[in-house]
Amino acid sequence: MPTHSSLPSTLRILFLASEAAPLIKVGGLGDVAGSLPSALRMIPGNLIEGRSLDVRLVIPYHGEVARKLLDPQPVASFLVNHPNGPIPTRAFVTQVGDVPVYMIEGAPIGTEAPVYTGDNYIDGLKYAYFSLAAVELARHLNWQPDILHANDWHTALSVFTLAKQRLSRDPFFAQTRSVLSIHNLPFMGAGAERALDEFGIHPVRDSRLPEWARQFPLPLGLLAADRIVAVSPTYAQEILTPEFGCGLQDFLISRSSIISGILNGLDQESWDPTRDNALVQRFGIETLDQREENKKALLQEFDLPYDPKIPLLILISRMDQQKGIDLALESLAQAANHSWQAILLGTGDPIIESACRSLQAQFPDRVRAAIRFDTRLSRRMYAGGDILLMPSRYEPCGLAQMIGMRYGCVPLARSTGGLRDTIFDGAKDRPNNGFLFEEVKAEALTQAMLRSFDRYKDREAWHQLQVNGMTQDFSWEKSAVQYANLYFDLWENQR
Ligand code: GLC
Numbered sequence: 001m002p003t004h005s006s007l008p009s010t011l012r013i014l015f016l017a018s019e020a021a022p023l024i025k026v027g028g029l030g031d032v033a034g035s036l037p038s039a040l041r042m043i044p045g046n047l048i049e050g051r052s053l054d055v056r057l058v059i060p061y062h063g064e065v066a067r068k069l070l071d072p073q074p075v076a077s078f079l080v081n082h083p084n085g086p087i088p089t090r091a092f093v094t095q096v097g098d099v100p101v102y103m104i105e106g107a108p109i110g111t112e113a114p115v116y117t118g119d120n121y122i123d124g125l126k127y128a129y130f131s132l133a134a135v136e137l138a139r140h141l142n143w144q145p146d147i148l149h150a151n152d153w154h155t156a157l158s159v160f161t162l163a164k165q166r167l168s169r170d171p172f173f174a175q176t177r178s179v180l181s182i183h184n185l186p187f188m189g190a191g192a193e194r195a196l197d198e199f200g201i202h203p204v205r206d207s208r209l210p211e212w213a214r215q216f217p218l219p220l221g222l223l224a225a226d227r228i229v230a231v232s233p234t235y236a237q238e239i240l241t242p243e244f245g246c247g248l249q250d251f252l253i254s255r256s257s258i259i260s261g262i263l264n265g266l267d268q269e270s271w272d273p274t275r276d277n278a279l280v281q282r283f284g285i286e287t288l289d290q291r292e293e294n295k296k297a298l299l300q301e302f303d304l305p306y307d308p309k310i311p312l313l314i315l316i317s318r319m320d321q322q323k324g325i326d327l328a329l330e331s332l333a334q335a336a337n338h339s340w341q342a343i344l345l346g347t348g349d350p351i352i353e354s355a356c357r358s359l360q361a362q363f364p365d366r367v368r369a370a371i372r373f374d375t376r377l378s379r380r381m382y383a384g385g386d387i388l389l390m391p392s393r394y395e396p397c398g399l400a401q402m403i404g405m406r407y408g409c410v411p412l413a414r415s416t417g418g419l420r421d422t423i424f425d426g427a428k429d430r431p432n433n434g435f436l437f438e439e440v441k442a443e444a445l446t447q448a449m450l451r452s453f454d455r456y457k458d459r460e461a462w463h464q465l466q467v468n469g470m471t472q473d474f475s476w477e478k479s480a481v482q483y484a485n486l487y488f489d490l491w492e493n494q495r
Contacts, residue, residue: 156221
């Protein structure tokens with residue numbers, strides 16, 4: 001363990017995100033922002049030399065949040081600079097578990113708009129404003145953060161603004177350092193340029209950034225950040241390559257000494273098959289034989305026949321090009337003369353949704369497509385499925401594979417990003433817990449699928465795969481300790 005002798009006993013972290021469960025969740029970012037701050041606060045002192053982290057979260061006061069909260073307390077009201085005149089802003093606070101959560105209210109956030117409209121001019125106005133307001137909030141609370149930790153393009157401008165304030169020798173933020181986490185690099189905030197112009201944030205001249213990126217929120221944040229974190233070690237490497245770098249690879253290589261990868265954790269309390277009340281039959285490692293009841297019930301729910309010899313594949317995903325669902329559908333068709341059943345769950349791109357429905361039409365006696373968002377059903381599927389399909393083209397971290405493994409559903413995934421860091425298939429030093437394939441091609445997936453079918457026939461080998469997944473440590477504590485050490489290093493080495 002590194003020693004950090006000059007550190008204060010408590011480090012103050014201001015954690016910014018566009019969404020945070022359970023208040024508001026759209027995707028994986030919401031899970032992370034909903035879990036990591038509390039995990040950081042709860043790190044046992046003995047793991048971080050008796051120090052503690054005072055982590056506070058800031059999110060926009062989205063309409064959906066306002067409708068949920070019973071008793072938000074107003075804590076500050078102030079003005080946020082804008083070339084056309086300052087914007088009146090109010091902040092509220094609520095407590096979620098042990099984490100104080102600040103919520104920013106102001107005209108650009110609105111009271112009815114969804115978290116993301118998909119129109120980056122509108123979202124750009126909202127999140128540029130939110131990023132500036134969150135930084136100002138710290139000043140109005142007179143709470144000097146040691147670290148400002150932003151996430152993805154929506155809050156990246158806070159990092160950029162902080163750097164500008166430091167340059168202008170603003171004493172309040174003189175000691176504050178910044179961390180920016182990348183959860184999904186392709187989403188850089190393209191289209192927000194006009195919104196940034198309106199806030200007086202013009203293209204930077206820094207030649208390290210490609211010209212097209214000089215007024216996109218995420219690249220501006222990446223340029224200004226003291227540390228950059230990708231949500232898995234493999235993704236941290238991948239973004240330095242043309243295949244995954246989205247045109248920023250050369251710029252990111254120039255910043256590689258401050259980039260690291262830290263795997264997300266999983267909320268192991270919420271995702272626990274021994275206590276999950278959505279399941280027909282709860283089970284654990286000792287009672288794994290009872291898991292089959294969930295498979296029977298699931299098949300019955302979908303009007304499919306049960307046969308213990310036939311593997312049930314499940315896919316639970318946002319229906320997005322990123323997720324490689326097209327590959328899964330093609331592979332299932334390629335493996336048509338083998339026995340298998342499949343249930344697909346999710347919503348998103350209408351083209352992918354209808355491709356899922358077509359597969360059901362093609363194989364009416366073995367495929368079901370449930371085109372909806374249904375968390376309880378997803379729990380029954382993780383508990384009843386044999387194989388979890390995750391053929392992502394890229395996957396910065398990924399959550400479903402961890403849930404699948406906790407629930408004894410063996411992942412079959414593309415070897416990329418966080419999937420590669422959590423799933424082991426023929427690794428030298430780790431027991432197998434799933435199946436991986438390399439190339440983004442249905443043929444490669446089909447081969448791995450046939451390997452999994454073969455293994456499925458060997459009950460004992462399969463049982464071992466399940467146990468290996470179920471005993472893996474996906475706790476947030478592990479990730480939180482890595483973040484804490486990163487904050488400590490940054491605090492010590494940058495002053
Ligand atoms: C994004 C990524 C996903 C990651 C999540 C949380 O949604 O696509 O891989 O798990 O962010 O970091």
